Amino acid sequence: MTVAQHHPGVSEHVGLLEPAAPARAPRRWTGPVRAVLLVLCGAAVGLWRTRDPDALNSIWAEDGQNFLTDALTRPWYEAIATPFNGYFHIVARVCWAVVALFPLEWAAALSAVLAAVLTAALALAVHAAAxxxxxxxxxxxVGVAAAxxxxFTPNTLAQLQFPLVHAGLWMLLWAPSVRWQRIVATVVPALAVLNSMLGVLLVPFALLRLARRRDRDSLTKVLALVPGSVLQVVPMLLGTTERGLGEQPDHNPVSVAAMYLRWGVPRSFLGQAWLAPPHLDTQTHRALVLAGLLIPAGLLALAVLRRTAPDWELAATLAGFAAVAGAVQLAAHGAPEDRYLVLVTLPNxxxxxxxxxxxxxxxxRTPLVVLTTLLCVVCAANLRVASPRDGIPAWxxxxxxxxxxxxxxxxxxQVTVHIAQWPAIGWQAVLPCDRLR
Known part of the structure; x- marks a missing residue:
């Protein structure tokens, strides 16, 4: 009896006793190659987002005045351990220490490429966790939005802190079974808190995860956050670091909550391109803000009515983190700034x-298709928006x-060059002559 008698269309020459064709084993290199290609594509799009002058020929304010200047004029270990504006940026400063090893002409391009690649790699990790x-x-x-x-002022190592903290949150939510993935899921949050005071916001969420799961993986992630948290918080409590950019904090919770609802939530779903000042048409702006509030309300209603299959725990964690991060940033600055939206928009x-x-x-699938279409349109409209980086001197x-x-x-x-001259703050970098002659 042949296989053809049981499955019409199969050749009658193939008998039961004949060995079946061996299944083609998956090639081990396809996964890494695909990951590299995705990161490169994401980095290319990220570099394209910077307007004139382009990302490869301009250096962002803090990157030039603080990180590059310190990397060029101080010993590497001292530069890495130098706080700026009240907290430490270990990851960004390590990157700049590497960039400083190369000719100064390359500094803008190297830092931009490094920031774009790291942002895309973090987005890939977010996708894996999601x-x-x-x-x-x-x-x-979720992964494309993170890329x-x-x-966000893209292609700046100074602002890498925002996608890094966002990825750190997703790593806390991830429980991979593969060993190298578990390492990544532990290292990324640790780096996030070493690189930004905002990374400390991951600590309560890590503790909540530990209380819920009570496993070794959760405990390891909590312990990994300790060194960075100590580094960021203890010097601030001792008064050895302080913020010094003339900000006026707002400690009124009602005011902060109102700003978050007017600013953070609508921009999470409609972006900054259509909502950024100046508001030439007040009525249209108010309508857009209202629409930005009604979108999540409508999605929540669909979930409550069981028209979808929501992951309530995940949604509550992400929305809660967005609210906490938004409130902390608004309270610290005293006013909304669109370049600090990442930790609000992406979790929301x-x-x-x-x-x-x-x-x-x-x-x-209709709600997901409609939401995906909306987010694609919004992300496309916000790829190349106006930013303070526009028009700064070419490197x-x-x-x-x-x-x-x-x-x-x-x-x-040494020579001092002005990398940006804004009404409130003038930014400059110091370049040693022994690197130029």
């Missing part, structure tokens, strides 16, 4: 996605100017 909790399409939406975060978007998972494979011109000064004055040891 894939363990959400359907494939939902996880893809091109809204409310992911929380919304987790509310509209289809009830079955073949039905109930190659600044280096050429500094080199000419060093050659003209042989006794000169």
């Amino acid at each position: 894939r363990s909790r959400l359907p494939g399409t939902s996880a893809a939406v 091109v975060p809204m409310g 978007m992911a929380a919304a996605v987790s509310l509209v998972s289809p009830r079955t494979v073949n039905s109930g 190659d011109g600044l280096v050429a100017q500094a080199r000419a000064e060093c050659h003209a004055q042989h006794r000169l040891t």
Whole structure:
């Protein structure tokens, strides 16, 4: 009796006693190659987001005045351990220590590429963590949004702290079984808190996870946050670090909550491009703000009415983190600033996605499709928005100017170049002449 007698269409020459064709084993290199390609594509899009001058020929304010200047004028270990504006940026400063090893002409391009690649790699890690909790399409939406975060000055190592903290949150929610993935899920939150005071916000969420799960993985992640938390908090409590950019904190919880609802929630679903000042048409602006509040309310109603299959725990964690991060930033600055939106928009978007998972494979996909379409349109509209980086001096011109000064004055040891001149704050970098002659 042949296989063909049981399964019509199969050749009658294939008998039961004949060995079946061996299954083709999956190639081990396809996964890493796919990951590298995704990161490179994400980095390319990220670099394209910076307007004139482009990302490869400009250096962001803090990156030049603080991180590059310190990397060029101080011993590497001292530069890495130097706080700025009240907290430490270990990851960013290590990156700048590496960039400083190369010719100064390369500094803008190297720092931008490094920031773009790291942002894309963090987005890939977010996608992997989301894939363990959400359907494939939902996880893809979360990952793509993380690759091109809204409310963000891209390609700056100084602002890498925001996608790094966001990825750290997802790593706390991830419980992978593969060893190297467990290492990544532990290291990323640890780096997030070493690089930003905002990383300390991960601690209560890590403790809640430990209280709920009571496993070794959760305990390891809590312990991994301790060194960075001590580094960020203890010097501030002792008064050895302080914020010094002239901010006016707002400690009124009602005022902060109102700002969050007017500013953070609408921009999470409509972006900053349509809501950023100046508001030439007040009525239209109010309508957009209202629409931005009604979108999550509608999604929540669908979930409560069981029109979708929500992950309530995930949605509550993400939305709760967005609210805490938004409140902390608003209270610290005293006013909303769109370039600090990442830790509000990305968790809120992911929380919304987790509310509209289809009830079955073949039905109930309409809410997810509608939300995905909206977020795609919004992300596209916010890819290349106006930012304080627009119009700053081109880096190659600044280096050429500094080199000419060093050659003209042989006794000169360093040159100060103005990388941005804004009404409130002027930013400048110090370039040693021994690196230019």
